Amino acid sequence: MTVAPARPRPDLGTLLRYRTIDLVTVATLSVAFGVVFWGWNQLYAVITAGLTFGFPPAAAVLGGPWLLAGVVGGLVVRRPGAALATELLAAVVSGLLGNQWGLSVVVSGAVQGIGAEIVLAVLLWRRFGVTVAAWSGAVAGLAGGLYEANLYYSDWDAGWKLAYMGFFALSGAVVAGIGGWVLVRALARTGALDSFGAGREHHAARAV
């Protein structure tokens, strides 16, 4: 039994030419996650009420699920901009469905998506392991926390703002990063990702 050698990654120009399936997958993931975000918004409203009145910065622990779209989009499609686009469009969908942040979610989505994208970009869209996923989620959380600390909580003392960002990054690393990686692996197992690197690698590693 031999395992086929890993194919060399194509250069950036090739990566930037999205296939139709890449575009449709980014769009489909963003619609699915937009609905998930919308559902999480409802739950969040109930859960934060408790957390806020206990220790307000801890509410950021609940931020992770909103960062899933970027990490999963980046890990599945593996092209420059996929993480940003998935997170941004998912935010747009959740905003159109109606939420407590109005159209400002579009800005939140852009900021969080850029955070997730930065980590993948630094590694030139070549590595998509669990560590990379966790970092991607963490930086997305850091970016989201920075934005929220300055827009929603601009009058908090600086130390509390830092605590908020820290909790957000932690939640991003665990829920969006590791959680997103586990989700992509589970999707690959079903054969739903066979047109993508994640699916091909999964089957190559288990070739008979």
Next chain:
Amino acid sequence: MRSWLPGANPLALVAAGLLAIPASLAVRDVRTGLVALGAYALVGALLLPSARRALGRVLVVVVGSVSIVYSTWLLGGRDIGTAVAAGLRVCLLAAPGAVLAAYVDPVRLGDQLGQRLHLPARPVTAFTAALQRFEHLGAVWAQLDRARRSRGLGPSRSPVARGRHAASLAFGLLVSAMRGASTQAIAMDARGFATAQHRTWAEPAPWTRRDTAVLLLGAALAAVPVVLHLAG
């Protein structure tokens, strides 16, 4: 008259909603916040067709900002004026967009983004197409739910079992959506989607005087807190 605003160009509606974001940054005291929100509320009361629908969306925003008032009071020097101003700021940030988003038709928005803003046609079309499968996703959810229940895998009454049931349905839905994406991409490519040189659109994307008026109205409302802030 009551359909004047909801029927406007989705680009103008989105722009009016987004303009509230920079406007909210000018709210640094309670008076500015109240006047700015009052201006939006007045225009909303005159132009929106359904007060109940709009109020429902505003109420969600207000409930969310209560926790901001409390946390700003607790962690920002225990000054009630600052805390209430922070709450009003977030209301102004979110409420106009939350109300206007209800009137945005995604397909019309896609037409405008592609033809008027000239965003790259392939991503715009792919996203609009994915949005149109939205109802299909609802049907798949119901199907998966029925299938699991009829095999005796339905949830018991406990919230944990219901949560697990919902999670497995969500995963099934995601798998189905990804497979649908493959099928859809093949169908689109078979029609020359990837290699088209000259693209045509099924629907026109007009911009009317009403759309300009909505945009100007949005800009004028957004200017209220900025002017108050500068006049100090």
